[in-house]
Amino acid sequence: MKTIPQRHLPVRTLVLIGMVILITAQAYAQNANARLTLTLRNATLKEFVKRIENSTGYSFIYGEEINISHKINLKVKDMPLHEILDLVFKDEPISYQFSERYILLQKKKKQKPVSRKFTISGYVTDGTSSETLIGTNIIESHQYQGTTTNPYGFYSITLPEGETELRFSYLGYATETHKFTLSQDTLLNIRMRGNAQLQEVVVVSDKAEAGTVATQMGSIEIPMVQIKNTPSILGEADVMKAIQLMPGVQAGVDGSAGLYIRGGSPDQNLILLDGTPVYNVDHMFGFFSVFTPEAIKKVTLFKSSFPARFGGRLSSVIDVRTNDGDMKKYHGTLSIGLLTSKINLEGPIVKDKTSFNISARRSYADLIAKPFMPDDEKYSYYFYDINAKINHKFSDRSRLYLSAYNGKDHFAADYDSNTDYKDGSKMNWGNTIISARWNYIFNNRLFSNTTVSYNNYLFDINAYTSNQYALGNDETFTNRYSSDYRSGINDWNYQIDFDYNPSPVHHVKFGAGYIYHRFRPEVMTSKISDRTDDQTYRDTTYHNMNNSRIYAHEVSAYAEDNLKISSRLRLNLGLHFSLFHVQKQSYFSLQPRISARYQLTDDITLKASYTKMSQYVHLLSSMPIAMPTDLWVPVTKEIKPMQSHQYSLGGYYTGIKGWEFSVEGYYKDMRNVLEYKDGVSFFGSSTGWENKVEMGKGRSVGIELMAQKTLGKTTGWLSYTLSKSDRKFAKGGINNGERFPYKYDRRHNINLTVNHKFNERIDIGASWVFYTGGTSTIPEEKTAIIRPGNGANNGYTPGYEDYYNPAYNNSPNIGESNYVEHRNNYRLPASHRLNIGINFNRKTKHGMRIWNISLYNAYNSMNPAWVYRAYNYDGKAVIKKYTLLPCIPSFTYTYKF
Template identity: 80%
Template sequence: MKKGYAAQSLSRTILLTVVILFYVTQAHTQNTAVHISLKLKDATLKEFVKRIEESTGYSFIYGEEIVITQKINLNVKEMPLPEVLDNVFKNESISYRLSGKHILLQKKKTTKPVSRKFTISGYVTDGTSSETLIGANIIDSHQNQGSTTNPYGFYSITLPAGKAELRFSYLGYTTEQHSFVLQKDTVINVQLADNNQLQEVVIISDKAEAGARATQMGAIEIPTLQINKVPSILGEADVMKAIQLMPGVQAGVDGSAGLYIRGGSPDQNLILLDGTPVYNVDHMFGFFSVFTPEAVKKVTLFKSSFPARFGGRLSSVIDVRTNDGDMKNYHGTFSIGLLTSKINLEGPIVKDKTSFNISVRRSYLDLLAKPFMPDDEKYSYYFYDLNAKVNHKFSDRSRLFLSAYNGKDHFSAQYDSNTDYTDGSGMDWGNTIVSARWNYIFNNRLFSNTTVAYNNYLFTTNAYTYNQTSNANESMVNRYSANYHSGIRDWSYQLDFDYNPLPAHHIKFGTGYLYHRFRPEVMTSKIADLSNHQVERDTTYHNINNSRISAHEVTAYAEDEMKIGPLLRLNAGLHLSMFHVQQQSYFSLQPRLSARYQVSKDIALKASYTKMSQYVHLLSSTPIAMPTDLWVPVTQKIKPMRSHQYALGGYYTGIRGWEFSLEGYYKDMRNVLEYKEGVSFFGSSAGWENKVEMGKGRSAGIELMAQKTMGKTTGWISYTLSKSDRKFAKGGINNGERFPYKYDRRHNINLTVSHQLTDRIDLSASWVFYTGGTSTIPEEKTTIIRPEGSSNSGFGGWSADYGYYYPSGNNTPTVSEASYVEQRNNYRLPASHRLNIGVNFNKKTKHGMRIWNISLYNAYNAMNPTFVYRSTSKNNSDKVVIKKYTILPLIPSFTYTYKF
């Protein structure tokens, strides 16, 4: 019975299956048999459902979660129903199923796809002039990721596919937003509009490598607006004077443009003009710099946490970039002051294709003083600067920049006597720099810059004597002339890449070659005798036969700016260098590491380590910059200087419009040079290796800064507590005991304020206070006899030990007094302080803007020491008296500027 029942059940199951298959097949035949002719434009899902139900008799079943993202457009004739449904829902996350006379709609069940990433790149430029903007910020609000434009205005950012909302911003420009769906690699070139809002001025900007949110520490961008507003000597705005107001920076001699940064010397600062090193940045013996503010686009100071692409100096990098030129309109600036006049012009050569920028500055003390000089004495001094740049755009992927700079100082003196005797001399010194840079975008992630440059610094001096004597029997004419010149010449090639492989990585790498041609000095003299018979005896002497020195410098670097999690960012890099001179090669491997940890929204901590090497030295003994200072390379005896710097800092931005920072550093230096006891340098590098000793140096300090970045009143106050000293081998300088560095200053305070009084009037002021540096002052006198021939190569000199000028030697024995000093830098100078005030009166005219500037340098006439010297008391010749010499009292000035 059970067996029959089982057979019967099996038969019923087979029969039921056959019936179901028949009905399913029949239903499918009926569905495919339904053909539709339908025309719809921008229809909603509801409208589409209604038309299908009316045409076919089918009914749709779906819930509220079923929505479409795009309007429905159809124009079909006699198309099967399944094909119509496939076309409508192919780009939607909706699936359908036919069941009898019902159409069931459901959300597609799909596995989550791997998110694809695409790169957005392009240039950010000024909307008026088309000039590229350096350090513009690009932020995506959806992913909270950002990037900045490089020194050529190019940016690249990689984001996941989908909705993107980029915000482009830059100081002084209106923020621009771009919202779109990112589905492929995209190029977006953005032109930002100038917002002309003076009430919000960022003093220290927050860019990729500078500011509180940057990974690097000790990096400060100096806005050109602030450079022009800082009151200075004779109303002459100066890049170096603005940098001196930053924490950790010393000015050296009061009023000079010298830079002593974190215990370093002036030759330890790498100063770049559009990527090319500048060896002499001084005008007027160091009281002004060669940089004309109207030609400058951006200035960035690095005093620690040096990016790996920089090398060759120990203390700082000052990266100066010049204006590219307006590609749309012609305009310029003309300015006249008590010291100089200058003009800047820029505009298109071919509109939106090629532009130019040219800036010329010249002083005219020689022209003003000439009418007041006596006939028998004539003196002349002037300096000039010429900056020129051409910017050509081949395409959005290829650009070419041609830059040139030429600057010179000239001094001459001539004395005519009544006895047909003429004596004269002259000095000329300056730089010539020519460079070509080619930007090329290989793809949206890889940007390249190729630079070829030529740099020539030359100092020449000449002296001549003309004497004519005559009597009844004979007339004799004697001419004597001497010429001296020195300098350094470079040819360089640099190849740099910016690569953005992932959103969390921004890689820079490159290589460079620099050929140095040092010319320490060549001195020639010429004597000519002319008699009545016009027989000329002409003899040339080579007093100094110092051969030219060639050196080769090769560098390579790589650095990665990386984001590790939401709170930690790192910049890790490596700089490699090789310096070959006089059959000796020096190699250096220099790691760089900096980190920023975001404790909270408004608090960040930073730490860094940097190793640097330096292969060139500046020989100098004077307290002010002199053109006789000579650049010399390392030798087989003199090793490269090296430094290790460690830094730690904290930053707070929790108060709107304010930024606060605290940085501490320790710098250890090796192979630093000092002159030996009793010797100095003045104009001759002969035997310089025997005049110096190599030793150790160390510097430590704490820098505090508070700055107001928004509103009508902006500015900052900074305080630096620092110490710097030197130590040499026992038996050498200072008998191996530590002694303070000559610009070791314990306390330094800078206060800078700018206030927009009205739309037409703005005020600015700066007050500085710093404790005195050190000097070596003789304590006792002794008598020395110089043997015959113990000359100083015909030159006098400034004593590095004693702080006074000594006369040149000769070839006869001399008896003179010398001074005995027990300890190097045994005297500390008095403190210095100074208030500078400036006011600008602005007025719009029909064709531009007129600006009157009135400034007071050293407003309350503080008699700060430029240098000190040893003297004796009027009442007691054995009593030593230290006297100071001041050359910069209260100096008023005015400047007229017209912008058109």
């Protein structure tokens, strides 16, 4: 094969070609910048193109669609070509581009006009009283963007300029619509008018953080109308009793105000009064709460996807907000019932600038019973609550709120035989809360609230006995023993919160807080006095118990964003950080929070959430009812914080007008939960409490179904909860490491609540509840033991059941011990109860009169409060139940003026 040799161009030839190309390109560039002198009159595009081609050497390329709307009139002198083209095509939909020796003409691409955005902000208030309205819905009809007012009635929404239509809606008020042209940042304060027809809606309304349209799930806003209309013991409307009717919430002992939410204990509920934690929310040993309905504006329950701003508890957050006070006129409410009387007053201090709201409640069973008691025995019990609030408006940007609460329970017993022996005791326990909150609007998108508060819970017992002896010579000797027991906890709380609304698709909250805890374990002192007539021989004080105070520091910070991903998908993403420092030990926790809402159709919504929570305080208690001797204690070096992980999934349907249907399922995993060791319990002393408890694991799983009617003369809901909760501890510990049911593990729970308004004068409310029994540890059998000695106890202390056991009474040398196979081995019988209340309303010249007649436990169901093992006189063991609350009628008179 013959090879053809390759030929290469000489280097100088390549250089020459390159120079030619460069010179040519420069020539065209110079032509583009060439200065031309032209004069054209009423020229067409074709004539203009030909003139330029002849003058520059460029060729134009364009299609038939390229045309101009006006003839070209041009007179230029010594002007560059590109400037001539800019001038000719300035107002024409034509663009040009140089490409070597060609000029390409194309149609200009239509550009979307850049729309400016402006922010609308302001407060939404009651048109009559100027009370701020929390959770008002604001919707822009054209853009279909929306927001809601925050806990202080402030809102902010950013929208494109142009025609705007805002709709403001709130439960019980007529919808307000405002149309205007948005051309600048706008301050728009809204005063809403009440609507009597909408007041028939008494269930749950859709808010930013509660209801079916909310991103959060497991959150419910409970209207005050519902709380006041829910029949309760002795006609005493109660916030906690109304919350117990929600799915996933259980009461402890029948009739009590305790809350056991999704398998948690009462101390796992964070209860806030205007943002300040409340440690003791019980009156009358747990059968009433400290919240007076007349003082409250709004109650919101979170039991699933907790917003990131909340922390410190595992099971729930109950956010209670109080009324601010009417800035326009004075009015009030007076209520007289069988158990308590209440009064509420509000009005302006300076009209449209400063208002006040004050309410007081006191029970008077002690005053009624006093005349009927024997002279030698006196018993007294009462409780009271006082709420006071001042609201001052410095300007539209700055407001100040001062709040105070004081409540106390008092029990006293005195025995005076009018002879030589006297004894008596007094118990006092209660809360004092003082807070100051300052709202400030930095700009129309950034809102801040700063809170400083003090909270004190104190429990005190005083007891004495006195014996008097005759010594002869008309002299007497008196011996007196007295004791004093105190415990409590107080906090200083500093918190700052921000609401930031950068756009309609983002609602950002962030802030930080600090709490200084002072735990005061028991301090017990006793005193012995020996006296002869007026002369003191001995006066000695003993410190039987004097635990040192425990100081703790709790720091928290959070950030959350409620963002709109699309028209169907919304997310709430948050992170809560907490640090707890006690006894030179620091614990910290990062707690992610996420919830999602997907709008499957206009009527069907799906939600999912995950929440992590941590808790640094525990409540020591052994009784089935709330007792003032229950003590709050912090985590220590040995006792770690409790933690929970909760996963939830739910579906919601609103396709039937006036009805809402929901189903929610959840699984909650808990770590470091506490239980008393086998054979150990707490009896009012925290000494060595760490050695009496064990840390273990808990879990709770359930499904909650709810159907509620929200419109019309008849409203209410039906809910059903199927749940299971248990505990498990290390092998060799509690229950030998085997899993056992939780104390309030109740498999089935049904709540039916109905309110019907016959007319303006008569309305009726009823609630029926059914729940399967909780669990209790009951000895399964007795084992005989021999006590040494002849008839003497020799250290053996007989139990309660021994006195009903003939074997014990007939044989002083025989005793018994309990045998329990596993913890919580006995399930209590099911409980059910019907409560009914009817209101008779009458308008008068000066106000409204309301007569309420209620019947608690209408068909006298003998529900078990607790059970115990006892023996009949024939020696046979039986399980007996104790019922606290039979059928109880009540009457209440209310006058609104």
